[in-house]
Amino acid sequence: MQNYYKVEWSNDKCQNPIDCSRCLRVCPQAVFALYAPNREEEIIPTEYVISPAMQMFCNGCNACIEACPNDALKVYPKEQAT
Numbered sequence: 001m002q003n004y005y006k007v008e009w010s011n012d013k014c015q016n017p018i019d020c021s022r023c024l025r026v027c028p029q030a031v032f033a034l035y036a037p038n039r040e041e042e043i044i045p046t047e048y049v050i051s052p053a054m055q056m057f058c059n060g061c062n063a064c065i066e067a068c069p070n071d072a073l074k075v076y077p078k079e080q081a082t
């Protein structure tokens, strides 16, 4: 699939993603991934981040932007991305 959109997100604005996860749940293209960045073997992770890991599948519907309570997301047509 060709990528026409760029999804930007702010880790500073995204608060408590494991409880929020609204972007992940509303996205029809399953763009977002929730993961533990500091994973260690045999240690249960306590910190999580969410990111548009599969943004090549974004269709520009803006559902994630409307769902985000913290204004942490932006979606640009690719030719307008900076």
Ligand code: SF4
Pocket (backbone or CB within 6 Å): 007, 026, 027, 028, 029, 030, 031, 052, 057, 058, 059, 060, 061, 062, 063, 064, 065, 075
């Ligand atoms: S704009 Fe739509 S398809 Fe793209 S990441 Fe947001 S919810 Fe998913």
Ligand code: SF4
Pocket (backbone or CB within 6 Å): 009, 013, 014, 015, 016, 017, 018, 020, 021, 022, 023, 024, 050, 067, 068, 069, 070, 071, 072, 073
């Ligand atoms: S909807 Fe916004 S605040 Fe909630 S997990 Fe997604 S980016 Fe973070």
